[in-house]
Amino acid sequence: MQVPLELSFTGIDTSDSIKALVQEKVDHLETLFDRITSCHVYIRAPHRSQRQGNLYEITVEVRVPGDELVVHHRQNDAAAHQHLPVAVRHAFAAMEREVKRWKDKAGGDVKVHDGPLQGRIVEIRHDEGFGRIAANDGRLVYFHRNSVVDGRFEDLAPRDTVDLVVQSEESEIGPQASTVRPVGALKYDPEAR
Template identity: 65%
Template sequence: MQTPIELSFQHVEPSEEIKALVHEKAEQLEKFSDRITSCHVYIRAPHKSQRKGNLYEVTIEVRVPGNELVVRHDQNDVAEHEHLRVAVRDAFAAMAIELKRWKNQIEGNVKTHDGMLQGKIVEIRHDEGFGQIITTDNRMIYFHRNSVVDGSFDELQPRDTVELVVQTGESPIGPQASTVRRIGTMEFVPETKPGRR
């Protein structure tokens, strides 16, 4: 990164823990592109309620040659965003997706359904906070409610189409998604029905 990360807080008490988390996540963005020139992160708590606590809004602006990528997470209906660490993590996960898209565009790699792995939700347990996705390459991938970005886990339904990032290295329960985002309809024709683990 050519300039230091800029971080500002509004209606939020700055903490060393959150500052360190933001710097760590911003540094991780550089593995998606070494052409980032600047990163600005704005954290604020727009609504205060004694019942629900603060629901945080995290905006990230990343400048790359010829473009500015902006992600704004202000999902005031997502209870997990009462936890600032979760809101920061989700915003940076969404920015990682934007950076991958930008990199694919400038490298001329944009094709229909290229880039992000896609799939359909085949099972979702709202009460237990997890679900399973069958991907376009016929894998069954587990995901946790905390991996869902750009929308509430509780709004997801079976047959919803999503794009996802699978963690490197399998967990004890098999392949697991680190990021899941609901997308529009897509062509989805799995060749074979996978067996369950």
């Protein structure tokens, strides 16, 4: 993690054994996904139930690139949550499911979309119907003549700037663009206002 674990106790005294248990659970989360940036754990004993005594609430906040996962675990007067270690284990089991779900959804790759992906054509084979684009995210992306929209494949040349959409699954030849759209050069027109 980039930021050390933050652990907060409210309404109860701090405990070295609980601190160790929380650290063990955080370490386990990091084995599931090694790009967790921070983890905050809040342990509260907010009220006493007339039926069962002190019921602990555990909140676990895990930050991953581009997202925050939060589990607020309170078992609605579950008797097991009278025991702090059990409540901690239940909260981290729920967070483990969240991390796995997020990782599956993200495919293990963090996708940050600040705008359309752009690049420059570095190779074009008009006679064979394909080319390659150096994308601004550092990838070399293959494209076929059929992926060109809003323009003609024959009009493209090396160093032309294009917007592109890369297929989510890589082909045998690496990343491949499903859509390539030429971007015209900007021109200054002093008369336009």
